[in-house]
Every structure is written in structure tokens, then in C-alpha cells.
Amino acid sequence: MTVSVDQAMHVFAPALPLAVGYSGGADSTALLHACAQRWPGQVVAIHVHHGLQAAADGFAAHCRASCAALQVPLAVVHVDARPRAGQSPEEAARHHRYSALVEQARSAFAQPVASIALAQHADDQVETLLLALSRGAGVAGLAAMPAQWQRDGMDWHRPLLRVSAPDIRAWLKAHHIAWVEDPTNTDPSYTRNRIRAQLLPVLEQVFPQFRDTFARSSAHAAHAKQLQQDLAQADLQVVGVPPNIQALQQLSTERQANVLRHWLLHFHQTTPSAAQLQELLKLIAACRTRGHHIHLKVGYGFAVRKGANLGWYNP
Known part of the structure; x- marks a missing residue:
């Protein structure tokens, strides 16, 4: 109150x-x-x-x-x-x-x-x-x-x-x-x-x-946010930094989105839009061959494929 x-x-x-x-x-x-x-x-x-x-x-x-x-x-x-x-x-x-x-x-x-x-x-x-x-x-x-x-x-x-x-x-x-x-x-x-x-x-x-009442709703969301962060940190230990694309593909789409948001924010200080994140998830799902290319605007930079991993850079 x-x-x-x-x-x-x-x-x-x-x-x-x-x-x-x-x-x-x-x-x-x-x-x-x-x-x-x-x-x-x-x-x-x-x-x-x-x-x-x-x-x-x-x-x-x-x-x-x-x-x-x-x-x-x-x-x-x-x-x-x-x-x-x-x-x-x-x-x-x-x-x-x-x-x-x-x-x-x-x-x-x-x-x-x-x-x-x-x-x-x-x-x-x-x-x-x-x-x-x-x-x-x-x-x-x-x-x-x-x-x-x-x-x-x-x-x-x-x-x-x-x-x-x-x-x-x-x-x-x-x-x-x-x-x-x-x-x-x-x-x-x-x-x-x-x-x-x-x-x-x-x-x-x-x-x-x-x-x-609004403060209570925000407090509930904050608890859920902490759980998402805990899960993202655990998943990041598995997929690595930078994230390994094949390891990402082993996660559910929701967990991929969660760990990618966490990685982009905490390691690159950028946040993808919902549309950018959805497109990135599609590209990751389709990335099944060594020659598959990823180059996508994400936040104020670009997500790219670097060998087996996903990278990000600010031009």
C-alpha cells in the first residue's frame, strides 16, 4: 500500500x-x-x-x-x-x-x-x-x-x-x-x-x-521475471557464450527466446523487438547446414552466424 x-x-x-x-x-x-x-x-x-x-x-x-x-x-x-x-x-x-x-x-x-x-x-x-x-x-x-x-x-x-x-x-x-x-x-x-x-x-x-493494486501486479510480474532470469542463466551455461546454434535448437522455442533475450541484454546491452526475436528464432530453426547464413537486424545491431555460434555486432 x-x-x-x-x-x-x-x-x-x-x-x-x-x-x-x-x-x-x-x-x-x-x-x-x-x-x-x-x-x-x-x-x-x-x-x-x-x-x-x-x-x-x-x-x-x-x-x-x-x-x-x-x-x-x-x-x-x-x-x-x-x-x-x-x-x-x-x-x-x-x-x-x-x-x-x-x-x-x-x-x-x-x-x-x-x-x-x-x-x-x-x-x-x-x-x-x-x-x-x-x-x-x-x-x-x-x-x-x-x-x-x-x-x-x-x-x-x-x-x-x-x-x-x-x-x-x-x-x-x-x-x-x-x-x-x-x-x-x-x-x-x-x-x-x-x-x-x-x-x-x-x-x-x-x-x-x-x-x-497495480503495484501488486507488478510485484507478481517481477517474481516471474526472476524465474525467467534464473532459467536463462541455467540455459546459458548449456548453450554457451556466444550461444551455440545446435545447442539452442535443443531447447523449446520459449526457452530459446528467453535465453536469447538474456544474452543480448546482459552481454550486448540491447533488446530485440518481438518481431526481430521471432524472425531470429525462425532462422535458428532453419540453420541445419554449415553454409546456412544468418544476418538479421536485432536491437541496434545485427545478429550473425559465426561458425557454429550465434554472434551479435554493432556496426
């Missing part, structure tokens, strides 16, 4: 020092203030300047002023968030943001950071689930965002994932804390903004507990 900011922070127990991803918006502002109050001297902030809009310099200036007032060290990092071929703008921005957070957490402060906290909340989780449903996503997409995970040797946390957006803003107003509004958050050309402005109010009326 949803909780208040104070309740969420009461159970949040990260390894310290802690870095907070700080945009200057309402959600990250609440997270930064709450963390700085609870662990004075053990919290730093990282602001990622994407340079994608005219207001970006103003966001950075606001973050500098706020962190100076809080006596929280701040690193501002500029990134080139332009997408690669086959990559959406949102995916590109997310990739560059995570890379920048890791790099700054390791090197920008007096001592290396142990944990990173991000400010996504319960409404973000609902929006992510609805976006996944609209795209026909599988279990991994329906699992939405985890509250805690490990990446690049660090612990990552989303401590506000059970707090609603209205409760976060109410908490900020009660503590007389200012934040900045990103003008792109009201741009209707973004699907996520249309969900926020048009769908969430209707869900609030029809299903008042939608944040809690």
Missing part, C-alpha cells in the same frame, strides 16, 4: 555514503532533503545536465543553490543525450543518465559513493506499467521498476516508489521547500504526460486503490 514520505524514509536503510540523483524537480527535491536531514554529512547529489532544453541551465543553477543551502556536495555533469540509430530519445537519455551517475559516484567526491537513490514514485510506477501494457510488453516490462537492485558494482534504490506524487508535493509544501517545474512534464507529445494528465485522474475515480 502507498505510504507517506516520512514512512518511506523510516524504512530506507542504504549503505553510506549515499548519492541522490537530483534534477531539481519535486520528487528528487523531496528525496534529497529527506536524505540530507536523516544522514547529515553522508549524502551527496548528482545533477545530470542533458542539454536538451533551454531551461536546463536554470535547473543546474537551482540545484547548485539548493545544495549549497543544504551543505550537500553537488556534482553537475553534462552529457550528450542524442540517441543512436535505432534508439529512442527516452532510452538514450536514460542510458546516458545512468552512466553519468555511476561515473560521478565513483570519482567526483571525497570518498566513493556506496549507494545511489533515485526519486521515482508510485505514480511513475503506474505510468511505467501502463506504457508497458500499451506496447504489449512481456513479464519483464510488466514488472515495471524495482525498488532495489545492483548495477555496476553499486546498490541502487527507489525509496519513494510507494509514495504518491500528490503526497510528495504535499510534503514539500508542508516543509516550505521549493522546487522547479520541468516544462516538458506538461508536453502532450509525450505519452507518459498524457497518461499522467488524462488516465490517472480517471483511474483515481474508478479504482481509488489503483496505485496499490
Whole structure:
């Protein structure tokens, strides 16, 4: 069930020092203030300047002023968030943001950071689930965002994932804390903004507990996702890295798809579309002779046959 900011922070127990991803918006502002109050001297902030809009310099200036007032060290990092071929703008921005957070957490402060906290909340989780449903996503997409995970040797946390957006803003107003509004958050050309402005109010009326029930569905999907990952890791031990085509053919079609998704994501940081994966499975099934050729667009690169194995490259 949803909780208040104070309740969420009461159970949040990260390894310290802690870095907070700080945009200057309402959600990250609440997270930064709450963390700085609870662990004075053990919290730093990282602001990622994407340079994608005219207001970006103003966001950075606001973050500098706020962190100076809080006596929280701040690193501002500029990134080139332009997408690669086959990559959406949102995916590109997310990739560059995570890379920048890791790099700054390791090197920008007096001592290396142990944990990173991000400010996504319960409404973000609902929006992510609805976006996944609209795209026909599988279990991994329906699992939405985890509250805690490990990446690049660090612990990552989303401590506000059970707090609603209205409760976060109410908490900020009660503590007389200012934040900045990103003008792109009201741009209707973004699907996520249309969900926020048009769908969430209707869900609030029809299903008042939608944040809690949707979160339970995502939790069930997350459990199934973990089982899929466990199976993929076991199958990868059998088919090898890179995958042996003949060994792949011994698996059921569903397990082939599962292990290929896992291999592409974890070894090549790319995700095939449903159509690409189905076509790749057909090519693998037909690959019965030494001269059979595989060359298929998969993710932002190409899957190819390399002798007895399946390879992938980014041109």
C-alpha cells in the first residue's frame, strides 16, 4: 500500500555514503532533503545536465543553490543525450543518465559513493506499467521498476516508489521547500504526460486503490521475471557464450527466446523487438547446414552466424 514520505524514509536503510540523483524537480527535491536531514554529512547529489532544453541551465543553477543551502556536495555533469540509430530519445537519455551517475559516484567526491537513490514514485510506477501494457510488453516490462537492485558494482534504490506524487508535493509544501517545474512534464507529445494528465485522474475515480493494486501486479510480474532470469542463466551455461546454434535448437522455442533475450541484454546491452526475436528464432530453426547464413537486424545491431555460434555486432 502507498505510504507517506516520512514512512518511506523510516524504512530506507542504504549503505553510506549515499548519492541522490537530483534534477531539481519535486520528487528528487523531496528525496534529497529527506536524505540530507536523516544522514547529515553522508549524502551527496548528482545533477545530470542533458542539454536538451533551454531551461536546463536554470535547473543546474537551482540545484547548485539548493545544495549549497543544504551543505550537500553537488556534482553537475553534462552529457550528450542524442540517441543512436535505432534508439529512442527516452532510452538514450536514460542510458546516458545512468552512466553519468555511476561515473560521478565513483570519482567526483571525497570518498566513493556506496549507494545511489533515485526519486521515482508510485505514480511513475503506474505510468511505467501502463506504457508497458500499451506496447504489449512481456513479464519483464510488466514488472515495471524495482525498488532495489545492483548495477555496476553499486546498490541502487527507489525509496519513494510507494509514495504518491500528490503526497510528495504535499510534503514539500508542508516543509516550505521549493522546487522547479520541468516544462516538458506538461508536453502532450509525450505519452507518459498524457497518461499522467488524462488516465490517472480517471483511474483515481474508478479504482481509488489503483496505485496499490497495480503495484501488486507488478510485484507478481517481477517474481516471474526472476524465474525467467534464473532459467536463462541455467540455459546459458548449456548453450554457451556466444550461444551455440545446435545447442539452442535443443531447447523449446520459449526457452530459446528467453535465453536469447538474456544474452543480448546482459552481454550486448540491447533488446530485440518481438518481431526481430521471432524472425531470429525462425532462422535458428532453419540453420541445419554449415553454409546456412544468418544476418538479421536485432536491437541496434545485427545478429550473425559465426561458425557454429550465434554472434551479435554493432556496426
